[in-house]
Amino acid sequence: MKAFTYERAKDPLAAARAVAGRPGAKFIAGGTNLLDLMKIEVEVPTHLVDVQDLPFDKIEQTPQGGVRIGALVTNTDLAADPRIRRDYAVLSRAIVAGASGQLRNKASTAGNLLQRTRCPYFYDTNMACNKRKPGSGCAAIGGFSRQLGVIGVSKSCIATFPGDMPVALRLLDALVETVDPQGKTRAIPIADFHRLWGDHPEMETVLAPGELITAVTLPAPIGGKHYYEKVRDRASYAFALVSVAAVIQPDGSGRVAFGGVAPKPWRVEAAEALLPQGAAAVTAKAFAGATPSKDNAFKLPLATRALASVIAQSKA
Amino acid sequence: MPIMLKVNGQSRPLSLDTRTTLLDALREHLHLTGTKKGCDHGQCGACTVLVNGRRINSCLSLAIMHDGDEITTIEGLGTPDKLHPMQAAFVKHDGYQCGYCTPGQICSAVAVLEEIARGVPSHVQEDLTAAPRATNLEMRERMSGNICRCGAYSNIAEAMAEVAGVAG
Numbered sequence: 001m002k003a004f005t006y007e008r009a010k011d012p013l014a015a016a017r018a019v020a021g022r023p024g025a026k027f028i029a030g031g032t033n034l035l036d037l038m039k040i041e042v043e044v045p046t047h048l049v050d051v052q053d054l055p056f057d058k059i060e061q062t063p064q065g066g067v068r069i070g071a072l073v074t075n076t077d078l079a080a081d082p083r084i085r086r087d088y089a090v091l092s093r094a095i096v097a098g099a100s101g102q103l104r105n106k107a108s109t110a111g112n113l114l115q116r117t118r119c120p121y122f123y124d125t126n127m128a129c130n131k132r133k134p135g136s137g138c139a140a141i142g143g144f145s146r147q148l149g150v151i152g153v154s155k156s157c158i159a160t161f162p163g164d165m166p167v168a169l170r171l172l173d174a175l176v177e178t179v180d181p182q183g184k185t186r187a188i189p190i191a192d193f194h195r196l197w198g199d200h201p202e203m204e205t206v207l208a209p210g211e212l213i214t215a216v217t218l219p220a221p222i223g224g225k226h227y228y229e230k231v232r233d234r235a236s237y238a239f240a241l242v243s244v245a246a247v248i249q250p251d252g253s254g255r256v257a258f259g260g261v262a263p264k265p266w267r268v269e270a271a272e273a274l275l276p277q278g279a280a281a282v283t284a285k286a287f288a289g290a291t292p293s294k295d296n297a298f299k300l301p302l303a304t305r306a307l308a309s310v311i312a313q314s315k316a
Numbered sequence: 317m318p319i320m321l322k323v324n325g326q327s328r329p330l331s332l333d334t335r336t337t338l339l340d341a342l343r344e345h346l347h348l349t350g351t352k353k354g355c356d357h358g359q360c361g362a363c364t365v366l367v368n369g370r371r372i373n374s375c376l377s378l379a380i381m382h383d384g385d386e387i388t389t390i391e392g393l394g395t396p397d398k399l400h401p402m403q404a405a406f407v408k409h410d411g412y413q414c415g416y417c418t419p420g421q422i423c424s425a426v427a428v429l430e431e432i433a434r435g436v437p438s439h440v441q442e443d444l445t446a447a448p449r450a451t452n453l454e455m456r457e458r459m460s461g462n463i464c465r466c467g468a469y470s471n472i473a474e475a476m477a478e479v480a481g482v483a484g
Contacts (some may be wrong), residue, residue, distance in 0.1 A: 085444045
């Protein structure tokens, strides 16, 4: 691990300024992903701003009938919150489908949104990777791509966003609230938060330097039956090959988002409108224009089958 | 950097490089070598300790981020003369073979039963709004962050069942 200096921020604005004012500075909350990457020197921050003392550890009702989840609420506490379990079950389900009990105790809501891809070529510093080293190329293209992206990827990068929780947040139309170093706040729709890789896979979100996530808000509950179906290589503690987050209403309509397939949680509203016609109709539209490799072409029929399973459960 | 950790009930002042993980602080600086280093990347669970009552991977946390925190390691759960009930149950049910993952397994197992009692949901729970129960399936899912290369899993689950007061 490369040497770095450290400070523990006392308030949000000071934290944002501390990061914006120093090249190579980064926020750290739970640190489970950042430290992992620092150990292999994929991440080499020169200064860490520890945000654990900031007042973002609560889950509160909003005047609009939704909930506001503080950026530092742990995955465990969010999944266990009685309101989330009752009204936003897809979110609880997505969280407990990810990582391990130990990691969920440390991982934060904001950190989960910012986790880096698990593409093996991103992790191996001997390999070309445009995300790790812009302009160096992509060894994953033509390499082992079983885990990698099938849609929304580019000629520069075929990595996926690895998380589960944000797939449910995308389904629920969450807003990501931030404060910047000038004290200006904004609420970013989750659909716009993660970028597609394009020619700049090193740019993963729309956050500006020093912009700090303070909370994630959910609109009022939408009812329906909630599902998070995750298909992976072992029964627990593995990243998704394909995951399906869905809320199905009694009339068969609903919402669908997919994980493990793209640079961001993959939801196509025009595709989910076809839910009453069945899984194949939805995935044909949601994955139109997909560019799978030979290794990961199985993800397309797998997504259809995972969604078919969810639809069948909703009718049971 | 100077920090103070409360480890197994004792205040332990330390002066550490910022890069020191909580795991290395425990093992290399406080010489509490019960907690083990396996993968050092949060994938195996050998380094599991309790911080303010919650289980975490001590390898994926900086020691300087734990100034003032209460840390419980395997040495703090029980002693050879006075075993923690989970330690006694692991002995009784042969919940290990080589023993390397065992301190992490036991810290994790103690926390799992506390999480079930507190109502923390899991991936295998059918009704999210109901209180979880300490079934074999639940314990296997909740222990998935602790790998045992010797494959003592079934005996670990039986030890946990005994402590939880349910039939294995």
